[in-house]
Amino acid sequence: MKETKVQQSWWIRRYERDPRKFGDDARWLFLGLVIAMTAVYWPHHAMRANMLSSAVLWAVYLPIRTYIRIHYRTPSSLVWTDALSMVVNMYWWKWLPVSAPLLSVAVVWEAAWSLPVAQAFWVSILLGVGYAGAVLWPPALPHAWDSIVFVAPFYTLFAVLLYLLRRQLGYFETLAGTDYLTGLPNRRQLLESYQKSPQAALRSWVVIFDMDNFKQINDRFGHIVGDMVLRDFGRILRQLFRTGELTARYGGEEFLVVLPLSVSSAALKERLARINFHLQDLSLHYPTPVTVSAGVAQSWHDGEPLMALIARADEALYQAKARGKNQAVWSASTSTP
Template sequence: MSASMSRERFIHRASIVTLALTSFAAGVASLIARLGPVRHPLDLTLAPAMFLVYIGLLIALVRWPSRVGGIMRTALIAALIALIAPAWFYTLQATFTPNLQLIDNYPPISSLLLVLVVMAMIHLPTRQGVAIVLLGWLLVALPVLVYLFTHPSELRTPRGADLLMTYGPVFILFFALLPVQRGLTSRIQRLVSEQARMETMVNRDPLTGLYNRRFCERVLEDLLSRHVPAGVIMFDMDRFKAINDTHGHPVGDRVLQRVAERCQQLLRKNECLARWGGEEFLIVVPNVAAPALHALAERLRKSIGELSIEPVPLVNASVGITLIQDGDSMGTILQRVDQALYRAKKHGGNVVES
């Protein structure tokens, strides 16, 4: 698996978890607003609206995973709106309404600003993430902090101290962690890339770029353990030793590379093609019936025979096929397909035998 694929999978899973948890939080906030002793119109409308928005985004992400970037940017904008609206509404209300304290009316949303920071860390490039986080702090935290510092009696209360810590030191700590997180992410991506490169070296044949025998055996063992119906194709290049002896090993290597390229073009992604050894190749085909397996083997044989590889006048392959049967082990399967290949060779080559 490539580094980019690993990162995309991580981001997709993290996005689903984020939207699910945010939807749950919005749902709980909606319930609290309805059951509370004092029902503010903003709380009764904003929290349910955010619940519907995030549920909709979650459904969209599950249905269209390739649109994760746009969906999560929409989620960030919605989160900003959900934070900015109550911050300014309740701050201005407390400022201009006599005997009304902000600490008594401000909803428990201060920690959501930290969630916004985390979302920006995961889903935005460094500059955009920093810009969104700073914008969020200026529009959400700053008006609350200004109000508290101008009303010391509220600042000294437990609720005031909680808001001060969340929008002050705790936020600064999270913000300081943003470049650290970017550095860790970059390092993790390099490690994943190196792991992918090492896996390629372990599982791939260096000449043809196909999977090697070790990897194909693992695929076959996995299908057997899960009792997945499958077929196996083994083919061997006819008179390949003569090609090497007549034209040299570089030409023989080019023949193997061209054959590998042609076969890959005819196979689907879930069909494992491996260089089994020398001029011998093995293909594992999941969920296939006997007629379809034979037809695929014939297409491969004919396609190989149509290759034009100078200075080799003719390239052919003998093909053996078999289906996995009840009670089979990897040994019995390989023995049976090898015997089918032997019969194809015995009949003069360039044929398919089962």
């Protein structure tokens, strides 16, 4: 059956990878509204100074803010600056009290996604207090207390809701990126983590492991024994490779490790020997020897695509299998100790 590709709306595609872009777009929309309302209300001399000041501030601030957000993620100081600027805008636009509170929701949104929950909570309180001060500041808005009761507490409630949503989405993301059997990251998670890490711009080692005769283990002793072998090998890899060295179950009985080239070839060979030692000990607990073959490759230059490196390691793994298994073969372009 032909698989049908699901078409997603452009705004879903825009926001699903980085929900904070919602806040960027909301701010630019607010700037457009500020400019439009400045033009409409320009004949009202009493409002002209506030409207013009707000339009100029946002026209200068937003390009700088967007550049910082894109190139430096979202510094916490930037979120606090957003909150303070919105408190000022609440006073400027107190006669149009809907637009500023709505944009403040975008500030709370980004605070909940970018800051620890305690800081996001205080940002929301600042916005709520700022809104209350803006509507009470002379000349006060009609029905000011009703407005405060209905609007100001909403920021804190929204921050709590977004925090719970963030935790839930983080749980699902972890679940989707983790191999349920071994607890290691899966292929998708490894590739994404590598692209986001500083290591992507540097030279690396890649080691591919493949369990020897794994199909025969499943056929002779059952899939339960096969699953136990995979789980135990995953535990060995977690013990021998440190934080910052990416380890994953690459698929089936294949495992993959990415290490910085700062790890010497001698140190890497020593770790491969320790894996073999642990497997010899592990074999005592199973009705058949447990061994692995490995292919090792290193980058030719900084920033080499990971898939090219994996392809060379996979070729070395194929040679290890052809030479009798239970051994590591280093790619021809790789220096060995």
